[in-house]
Amino acid sequence: MAPNQAPPAHDQGQNMWSFLIVATVVVALLVLVIVLVAVYKNTPGTIATILGIVVPVFAAVFGYAGGTATGKITGRQQGKQQVKDHVLPQLTALRQHAAAVVGTIRTHAVSPPDSGRWMLQTDFTQNNVDLGSHYDLDLAERIADLENYVSAL
Numbered sequence: 001m002a003p004n005q006a007p008p009a010h011d012q013g014q015n016m017w018s019f020l021i022v023a024t025v026v027v028a029l030l031v032l033v034i035v036l037v038a039v040y041k042n043t044p045g046t047i048a049t050i051l052g053i054v055v056p057v058f059a060a061v062f063g064y065a066g067g068t069a070t071g072k073i074t075g076r077q078q079g080k081q082q083v084k085d086h087v088l089p090q091l092t093a094l095r096q097h098a099a100a101v102v103g104t105i106r107t108h109a110v111s112p113p114d115s116g117r118w119m120l121q122t123d124f125t126q127n128n129v130d131l132g133s134h135y136d137l138d139l140a141e142r143i144a145d146l147e148n149y150v151s152a153l
Contacts, residue, residue: 021065025058080153091147098139 032054033047040046 018066018069021062025062029055029058084150084153087150088147091143091150095140095143095147098143102139 033051036047036050040050
């Protein structure tokens with residue numbers, strides 16, 4: 001997975017389960033009606049009584065399953081939004097501070113030719129301070145990648 005790419009959504013699988021539950025309930029009710037009509041041909045009152053008991057049970061089961069699936073999807077979306085609301089402002093501030101620090105280092109540091117390193121020469125020693133590779137100083141870009149990733153959630 002690329003650094004600025006969001007993880008795959010799992011809502012599609014949940015929608016498929018919801019559809020299968022609905023289809024199962026409809027087929028079960030249809031089979032029940034066919035069986036009841038075949039068994040109780042001359043007593044419509046009995047058929048109505050049985051269906052009056054069974055249909056609410058199926059509706060309750062279906063309602064529970066559908067409500068649970070909807071709750072999971074809604075909870076996941078709210079959780080992602082809370083992460084975005086909390087993390088993105090902090091990442092933006094961190095990126096701005098990192099860019100300022102790195103800008104200062106690049107202004108006062110030297111990079112010997114073909115070394116790929118930044119060096120800071122100090123007044124109080126004869127030695128140079130190794131600040132790390134050019135990649136190490138790309139903090140703002142790496143933080144921006146994190147911002148993009150969180151935004152894509």
